[in-house]
Amino acid sequence: xxxxxxxxxxxxxxxxxxxxxxxxxxxxxxxxxxxxxxxxxxxxxxxxxxxxxxxxxxxxxxxxxxxxxxxxxxxxxxxxxxxxxxxxxxxxxxxxxxxxxxxxxxxxxxxxxxxxxxxxxxxxxxxxxxxxxxxxxxxxxxxxxxxxxxxxxxxxxxxxxxxxxxxxxxxxxxxxxxxxxxxxxxxxxxxxxxxxxxxxxxxxxxxxxxxxxxxxxxxxxxxxxxxxxxxxxxxxxxxxxxxxxxxxxxxxxxxxxxx
Amino acid sequence: xxxxxxxxxxxxxxxxxxxxxxxxxxxxxxxxxxxxxxxxxxxxxxxxxxxxxxxxxxxxxxxxxxxxxxxxxxxxxxxxxxxxxxxxxxxxxxxxxxxxxxxxxxxxxxxxxxxxxxxxxxxxxxxxxxxxxxxxxxxxxxxxxxxxxxxxxxxxxxxxxxxxxxxxxxxxxxxxxxxxxxxxxxxxxxxxxxxxxxxxxxxxxxxxxxxxxxxxxxxxxxxxxxxxxxxxxxxxxxxxxxxxxxxxxxxxxxxxxxxxxxxxxxxxxxxxxxxxxxxxxxxxxxxxxxxxxxxxxxxxxxxxxxxxxxxxxxx
Ligand SMILES: Cc1cc2nc3c(=O)[nH]c(=O)nc-3n(C[C@H](O)[C@H](O)[C@H](O)COP(=O)(O)OP(=O)(O)OC[C@H]3O[C@@H](n4cnc5c(N)ncnc54)[C@H](O)[C@@H]3O)c2cc1C
Ligand SMILES: Nc1ncnc2c1ncn2[C@@H]1O[C@H](COP(=O)(O)O)[C@@H](O)[C@H]1O
Numbered sequence: 285x286x287x288x289x290x291x292x293x294x295x296x297x298x299x300x301x302x303x304x305x306x307x308x309x310x311x312x313x314x315x316x317x318x319x320x321x322x323x324x325x326x327x328x329x330x331x332x333x334x335x336x337x338x339x340x341x342x343x344x345x346x347x348x349x350x351x352x353x354x355x356x357x358x359x360x361x362x363x364x365x366x367x368x369x370x371x372x373x374x375x376x377x378x379x380x381x382x383x384x385x386x387x388x389x390x391x392x393x394x395x396x397x398x399x400x401x402x403x404x405x406x407x408x409x410x411x412x413x414x415x416x417x418x419x420x421x422x423x424x425x426x427x428x429x430x431x432x433x434x435x436x437x438x439x440x441x442x443x444x445x446x447x448x449x450x451x452x453x454x455x456x457x458x459x460x461x462x463x464x465x466x467x468x469x470x471x472x473x474x475x476x477x478x479x480x481x482x483x484x485x486x487x488x489x490x491x492x493x494x495x496x497x498x499x500x501x502x503x504x505x506x507x508x509x510x511x512x513x514x515x516x517x518x519x520x521x522x523x524x525x526x527x528x529x530x531x532x533x534x535x536x537x538x539x540x541x542x543x
Numbered sequence: 544x545x546x547x548x549x550x551x552x553x554x555x556x557x558x559x560x561x562x563x564x565x566x567x568x569x570x571x572x573x574x575x576x577x578x579x580x581x582x583x584x585x586x587x588x589x590x591x592x593x594x595x596x597x598x599x600x601x602x603x604x605x606x607x608x609x610x611x612x613x614x615x616x617x618x619x620x621x622x623x624x625x626x627x628x629x630x631x632x633x634x635x636x637x638x639x640x641x642x643x644x645x646x647x648x649x650x651x652x653x654x655x656x657x658x659x660x661x662x663x664x665x666x667x668x669x670x671x672x673x674x675x676x677x678x679x680x681x682x683x684x685x686x687x688x689x690x691x692x693x694x695x696x697x698x699x700x701x702x703x704x705x706x707x708x709x710x711x712x713x714x715x716x717x718x719x720x721x722x723x724x725x726x727x728x729x730x731x732x733x734x735x736x737x738x739x740x741x742x743x744x745x746x747x748x749x750x751x752x753x754x755x756x757x758x759x760x761x762x763x764x765x766x767x768x769x770x771x772x773x774x775x776x777x778x779x780x781x782x783x784x785x786x787x788x789x790x791x792x793x794x795x796x797x798x799x800x801x802x803x804x805x806x807x808x809x810x811x812x813x814x815x816x817x818x819x820x821x822x823x824x825x826x827x828x829x830x831x832x833x834x835x836x837x838x839x840x841x842x843x844x845x846x847x848x849x850x851x852x853x854x855x856x857x858x
Contacts, residue, residue: 378654443611449723451611451723509681529849537797
């Protein structure tokens with residue numbers, strides 16, 4: 285079984301995330317980047333499935349130079365190899381362009397049975413790239429999956445949307461997983477050492493046959509017009525309970541007409 | 544007036560409140576035209592008319608329930624091809640977003656997700672980075688496809704007599720690749736839906752597993768019950784109630800956090816609430832930095848006292 289796991293390199297949520305003044309794109313250089321936490325669950329699930337079905341796990345990312353760190357982390361966790369799509373023309377790409385490039389890359393990898401992704405990237409957080417990929421590749425897609433198994437070319441998954449659904453699909457399939465699905469492992473010392481010898485390929489847009497005009501900020505089909513920092517919430521009254529904390533709480537709610 | 548297509552969110556014809564919000568927003572920018580996919584249209588008719596749909600496309604087929612999401616995208620794309628709408632609005636639910644993503648590829652159109660507001664000229668507002676920033680954007684290519692978060696507008700009734708057009712559906716085999724073999728019922732707790740509720744009371748690790756006081760306060764205020772991931776992971780409350788980055792985003796008039804420290808992933812799901820209240824025994828808990836009112840104390844005594852006082856005041 286050949287599994288591609290999508291890994292995105294994102295600004296650390298614990299750091300101060302900002303935008304570029306000039307073009308309103310996410311600042312991916314000025315802050316610490318990490319493998320999107322929600323993609324760690326996809327890596328873990330890929331490794332578990334590959335372990336039980338003797339498969340191969342390829343970590344795929346699209347992003348600037350620093351994004352190689354996301355692949356490195358996946359390799360340290362246990363993925364077999366990595367593919368990094370990197371090209372200056374990609375700066376500012378929207379979800380449509382991203383899914384276009386990733387679909388071409390998955391096509392070039394070839395004979396993929398399963399594509400695993402996170403439920404959303406922790407920066408953009410649109411939760412649309414996997415569905416777009418499915419549309420482009422003609423693969424089945426099961427999103428928001430909290431439990432899954434693969435047996436003889438059939439994926440069976442529990443989808444946690446507004447209701448809980450059990451969904452089946454034949455491979456090739458794309459499955460986006462939630463943080464309910466597993467507990468991602470930390471790379472072991474052995475894993476970190478082994479990762480250094482694992483192959484990582486770098487592909488440009490030309491390698492994928494994608495024209496530079498089809499991607500990047502100028503080709504984005506939506507445009508940010510303004511970015512405003514929300515006013516910080518200011519702390520209101522905080523009281524310490526001396527037996528009357530509950531009463532004071534009720535009084536506050538009454539003063540705001542909630543009672 | 545240009546046509547604005549609105550995908551109806553419903554369970555067997557019972558229209559969800561988000562749809563009435565979308566119809567209200569759509570009226571700002573044009574004529575709202577509803578698209579009803581699935582079964583049970585008879586039950587939906589009245590609500591769609593009451594909120595101003597000028598026309599309803601009705602495609603009734605069991606395929607929508609049997610196969611995951613792709614059939615909806617396919618039929619919506621067919622309807623869009625004939626109506627040439629100025630925009631397509633969908634709910635920001637898991638299904639809504641996946642349909643929107645597929646639709647954007649099919650229609651070669653720009654997409655904006657999780658809008659919290661839409662102007663008459665289709666400029667959208669979003670809250671990003673755990674709601675620390677507010678961003679306005681526009682789709683600049685194709686038919687704007689916009690998913691809208693619950694509670695983004697107050698539904699305003701506007702009676703109409705919509706024209707109805709039945710659509711015959713023929714769904715391709717590629718859209719039938721993921722089959723739903725089992726589906727649970729929507730849970731009925733008797734409380735309002737979390738994403739739509741005006742009041743939400745949430746419990747965290749500090750409940751120690753006893754959600755009784757949280758539920759009692761929620762009931763006194765007519766609210767919904769939420770939970771932190773720590774409480775969900777401990778198995779104390781169902782995942783459907785999780786508030787935060789990987790749970791639901793709520794934006795109620797009143798949010799009460801009990802025994803929740805206020806991690807960024809939790810704040811991402813409740814930061815835009817109008818009024819925020821916290822009860823926590825640790826005065827240093829980060830949640831207090833964002834409250835309108837806070838009580839430092841044990842939730843097991845503070846919550847029941849508050850509930851008692853509220854009930855008393857309500858007579
Ligand atoms: C990828 C990812 C996604 C995540 N998504 C979410 C998400 O969607 N939602 C979410 O909530 N979290 C999410 N988290 C987890 C988040 O980081 C926190 O771990 C979690 O929110 C903590 O929950 P808590 O506040 O209930 O627990 P804690 O942080 O342990 O806080 C418990 C609080 O209860 C107080 N307390 C204890 N006893 C009492 C008492 N008797 N009376 C009053 N107060 C008491 C303590 O003082 C403390 O402040 C996510 C994490 C990751 C990595
Ligand atoms: N640039 C990218 N490189 C690799 N994977 C990505 C990229 N963008 C999105 N993904 C994958 O698609 C998922 C959903 O992304 P999004 O639609 O942006 O929320 C993420 O969790 C990733 O697994």
